[in-house]
Amino acid sequence: MGVLYTAAYYVVSRLAERFGGLPYYARFFKLASGAHITNKNVLAYYLSLAANESVAPILNGWGFNVEDFYLNPESFTLVGKIISNLSQVYQPYRFLAEQFYRLALKSLWNNNLSRANLYLMIAVLLAESAPLLTVATFAAALLSASLFILERKGLLKEREPSVIETIEDGSERSFTF
Incomplete structure (x- = not known):
């Protein structure tokens, strides 16, 4: 001792x-x-x-084998600022980015640096892509709703299958593109 x-x-x-x-x-x-x-x-x-x-x-x-957070703490601070500056319009992607940011900080405190970096990268990806992901989600929902309404009104026509394949047992399988 x-x-x-x-x-x-x-x-x-x-x-x-x-x-x-x-x-x-x-x-x-x-x-x-x-x-x-x-x-x-x-x-x-x-x-x-x-x-x-x-x-x-x-x-x-002296043999302590420590990671140098002092030289690169900006990454955690920067990601936190990016997420906090995201508009609430970009939900749920802002929420997901916040959750991954919290997981990154928790992993950092638990001395799991590889996992902290992974979570931090996911948080950055979600935060930076939130506007695009929100627009894509909105467009997909709008397209789905439009197709549903058109189908319910009977305005969509049935299409003939574009490819018919005969299987070994003699039955046919069709694919529509």
């Missing part, structure tokens, strides 16, 4: 030496107060915020 305390003291003291001593840790605790720090990657992110530069290379040099 003494080795762990020695290692922790080494890490804490070396980071303090490099980034300004006790004021560095004062910034860290101010930034991290109320945060949900569940793994070493999130801890490294808050240490980096307090240092105003990434500490991940230093921690990785």
Whole structure:
């Protein structure tokens, strides 16, 4: 157990030496107060915020093997802004994008980076495609309703099958295109 305390003291003291001593840790605790720090990657992110530069290379040099969220946290922030700027007109695609964004954040806090990136990509795809998907959904619904009304009024004519195929047992199968 003494080795762990020695290692922790080494890490804490070396980071303090490099980034300004006790004021560095004062910034860290101010930034991290109320945060949900569940793994070493999130801890490294808050240490980096307090240092105003990434500490991940230093921690990785000491064998901690952390991901560097400090250099690329903009992606999560940017996706959140894109989704929040989507109009309510684009429902349900905005809702789906929000759900995948929440799953990405949850995966990030659970230290599952590959899943977080996957959910983030799906959220971006849905958010960026929401206008097109909404128009396509509306057009499909309008077309379906129009065809239903025309069929009910008897205005659609029965078409002859365009291809008739004879099956080995002598029966015929038709395809309409």
